[in-house]
Amino acid sequence: MALALAVVCLLSIAVGARSIPVPTVLHTLFERDASDAAFVVWDLRIPRTLIGLAVGASLGVAGAVMQALTRNPLADPGLLGINAGASAAAALSISVLGLTDLRAFVWFAFAGAAIAGVALYLIAGRGGASPVRLALAGTAVAAALSGLTQGLTLLDRGTLDQMRFWTVGSLERADGATLARVAPFLIAGLVLALFLARPLNALALGEDAGTALGANLGRTRLLSLVAITLLAGAATAAVGPLMFVGLAVPHMVRTFTGPDQRWVLPYCVVVSPTLLLAADVLGRVIAPEEIDVGVVTAFLGAPVFVWLVRRSKVARP
Template identity: 75%
Template sequence: MSVKAPALSRGAGLVLGLVALVFVALLSLAVGARSIPLSTVLNVLASPDGSDSAFVVWELRIPRTLIGVAVGAALGVAGALMQALTRNPLADPGLLGVNAGASAAAALSISVLGLTDLRAFVWFAFAGAAVAGTVLYVIAGRSGASPVRLALAGAAVMAALTGFTQAVTLLDQNALDQMRFWTVGALERANIGTLTDVAPFLVVGLVMAILLARPLNALSLGEEMGRSLGAHLGRTQLLTLVAVTLLAGAATAAVGPLVFVGLVVPHMVRAITGPDQRWIVGYCAVFAPVLLLLADVLGRVMAREEIDVGVVTALLGGPVFLILLRRHKAVRV
C-alpha cells in the first residue's frame, strides 16, 4: 500500500488537472470582447445554429483555444526535458537558443523574401529552431556533453542569434513591423491551418518525451549509475535535444516566443510529482495549457484593449517564479 498510495495520489492530481483544463478551455470559449454565457457555448458546441455566437465560438475561439492547448503542452514538456537534461532547475527551452533560432529565421524570411502571412514563415521559423538545435549539438561536443557545457553552448547560440535578429529588424523597417507582432507571443493570430502545420512535430516531440522519461530518470542519478541502469548518455542527450527542438520550435513558430511557461510549470508540478520524469511530463502536458489559457483569458479582460498572452505570461511568470525559488531553494532535478 505504501508503494501504491503516492501513485494513486499523483493519478488523482492528473485527473484533477484534466478537469481544470476542460473548465479553462470552456472559459476561453466564453470570455472575450464579446462575452457569451457558458450555457450558450455548450449549446452551440452541441448544435451550431449559424448565430453570431456560434460564429465567434467555432471560427474564432475554438482555433485559439486549441492552439493554446497544443502550444502550452509543448512548452511545458520542453521545459521539463530541458531541466532534466541540463540538471538545472532554472533552464527553459530558450536556453538552447531554439526560440532565438526561430526568431532569426522568421526575421530573415520577412526581410529577404518579403513574407507577411503567418503560415508562410512558420516553416522558416521552425527550420531556424532546428538549425539552432543542430549548431548547439555540434558546439556542445556531439555526445556526452556535460550539463554545464550544454547550458553555455546554448547561451552562446542564443546571444549570437538574438544579435542577428536585432540587426535584421533594425535595418529593415518592414521586418521590424512584422516581427514586433510575432515576437511578443500571441494566440489570436494563429488559426487551424497553423495548428495543422505544426501538429505533426508536436505529436512526435511529445511521444519522444514520454519514451525519454525513463533514461532521463536513470541519468538523474549520475552518469555512472545511469549507464549501469542501461541509459546511454550521448544518445539520450541527442534525442532529448531533438524532442525539445521539435516541441519548442513548433510552438514558437506557431505563436511566437512565450516566456516562463516552460520554466515555471515544471517547478510547480515537481512539488507534486517528485523527481520522476514520467509523471513530470504528464503533469506538464496538462497543467501548462491550463496556465497558458488562463493567461490568455486574463489578457482579454485586464484592459479595454486585449493584451497579448506573451505579455501576461511575463507579468505573471516573474513573481510566481520568485515565490517558487524562495519556497524550493533545495529543489534538485
Template identity: 80%
Template sequence: MSAGVLTRAAAPSRAAGLVLAVVVLVAVVVLSIAVGARSIPLGTVLDALLDRDGSDSSYVVWAIRVPRTLIGVAVGASLGVAGALMQALTRNPLADPGLLGVNAGAACAAALSVGVLGVTDLRAFVWFAFAGAAVAGAVLYVIAGRGGASPVRLALAGTAVSAALTGLTQAMTLLDSQTLDQMRFWTVGSLERADGGTLVRVLPFLVAGVVLALFLARPLNALALGDDAGKSLGAHLGWTRGLTLLAVTLSAGAATAAVGPLVFVGLAVPHMVRALTGPDQRWVIPYCAVVAPAMLLLADVVGRVIAREEIDVGVVTALLGAPVFIALVRRTRMARS
C-alpha cells in the first residue's frame, strides 16, 4: 500500500481526533470561567454569562475570568504552533520558540523600557516587548545567513542571540531595583495581569502568525526530507525558512509580550501531538493550536485552586511540563532502541 493511500486512510481518524480535541478545549474553557480563587456556584456563573447585572459575581466573570480565558486560548494556540514550527524549522525535537531569541528579545526590550524610559503602564510595556522580539528575530535572520541558513546555523545563531540579550537583561535588572521589581512578575509568566485591552493589542499578530503557519505546513513537510529533496519537491528554502521565522516571531513574540515567557508549552505540546498525528505538519499545526491552549488553561486553573494564593501559570507549566516532557523523551528513546 502506498504512502498516499496510508495518509488518506489515516485522515478520518486524525479529523475525529481534532474534533475531540476541540471538544476538550471547549470544556476546559468552561472550566476556566467557572473555577477560580473565589468560589462562585456554577449556576451563578451561567447567570452572569447570560445577564451582566452588575453584581460582584458578574464583575468577576466578565472583567477577570473571561478575558483571562480568552487570552489563554490565544496565547496557548500561538505558543503551541510556534513550537511546532521551531522543531520543524531546525529539525530539532528539543527546540522551542525561545531558541530563536524571541523570548530573550522581548525580555530585553521590556527591561529597557522600564529601566531607561520609566515605563510602568502594561499597555505600553506590551508594545516594547513585542518590538524586542521582532528585532531579535530580524537580527537572527541576518546573522544566520538570511533565509538560506541551515537548521544547525539557525540554532547556533539563536543560542548566541539569546545569550547576549539575556546577559544584557540581567545586567539591567541587577543594576536597577525598579526594573527588577517590574520584571520579576513578568518573567514568571502569568495570565492574571493580562486583560481585554492586552488581548486586543496582540491578537492581530497572534492570528497572523497562526494563519501563516498553516500555509507553511506543506513546504515544511518537504524540507523535513532534507534540502535537496525539498528543492526537488518545489519548496523554496529561503522563502520557507524566512517566512517560518516570521511566523514564529509573530506568534511567540506577541504571546511573550502579553503574558511573559511560558516554558514547556511550545516544547512539550508538539511532542504530544506528533504521537497522535505523525510528522505531517498539515495535522501537527492545527492540533497544536487546539491542544496547547487546553493545556495552558488547565495549568492556569490548577494554579488558581492548588493553594490559598494563586500560583502563576508559568510556574505550573514548568512543574507539570518537566516530568511530562522527560516521560516523552524516555518513551521516544525506548521506541528507537
C-alpha cells in the first residue's frame, strides 16, 4: 500500500496539463533549478499533492471513526452534519462579509464544522448519546444547515458563484498556505483518532460489553466527535466537501484487515490518499478540460461501493 501511494504521488507530480517526464521530475525533486519544469513541480504540483495526502488520510480516518462510533456501516463525514456546518459557514462568510479568497474563508468553514460538532453533541444528549441518537441528530443538523446554505446561495448570486466552485470539491485551488492553516488540526485529529482505536473496539461490542472491558463510553464518544470534527472539518474547509472517500475506504480496508480499529485506522491513512490522488490524476487526463476531483470521486465512488456491497456483505465497523 505504501508503494502504491508513492507511485500515485509521483504521478500526481508528473501528470497534468503539462506532463513532465518522470526522470525530469526526480531530477527536479533533488536539484531544483530555475526551469519551467521546476516551477510547475515545486510551486503547483507538490502543494497539490500534499493537500491530497492530508485531506485523503483525514477523510478516510474520519469515516472509519464515524462508522465505529455510530455502528452504522453507511456513515460518512456528511452524516453527522460536519460538512454541512463547514458549507454553511463558508456561505455566510461570502454573503455577509464579502470574502472571495479560499484562504480567507477557510477559517470560517472550519469554525462552522466545529460549531456543528458542538451542536450535535448537545442535541444528541452529550456523553449518554446512543449511536442511533447521534445519527438522527446528525441528520437533523445537516438538513438545517444545508437549508441555510441553499437559501444563501439562491438569494445572492455572488455567493452562488463562489460556492459553486468550492462545493464541488477540488485540490486545484488549494495551495501551501491553505495546507499550513489546516495542518495542525489534521495532525491533531489523526493522532487523537489513532489513540481511540482500542476504546472504539470495545464500543463496537455494545455498551454493556464495552463498559465491562473498561471503556469510558461517554469520553470515547466525546473524543471521537472531536476527532471527526477536526479531521472532516479541516479537510472540508481546505478543499470543499468530497463524497464517498470516507464512506467507501473503511469498507475496502476492512475486507483485508477485519474490524479491528488498530489496523483499520492506520490502513485508512495510506489507502484513502492513494485513491483520492488517483482520482485527481484521472480527472486531469480523461477530458480536454480538467475535472475536479470531487466529481471524479462521486462518479467512481458510487459504482465501487455498490460492487463492494454486492461482492460480499458490508463489513460491520
